[in-house]
């Protein structure tokens with residue numbers, strides 16, 4: 001579900017950008033979006049807690065390596 005737009009920060013290159021805020025697997029968290037600068041999916045909303053997103057990034061990495 002798309003909830004509008006929010007500001008994300010890239011964990012890799014620290015780029016700040018605005019993108020769609022999409023619900024992560026029916027939770028209150030936002031789905032990480034691709035960084036427009038370095039292409040990494042290790043991004044999170046600026047106001048979010050990093051430890052939570054570390055877990056989400058890990059599960060995304062595991063999903064993409066299972067393909």
Ligand SMILES: [Zn+2]
Nearest residue numbers: 010013035038
């Ligand atoms: Zn980046």
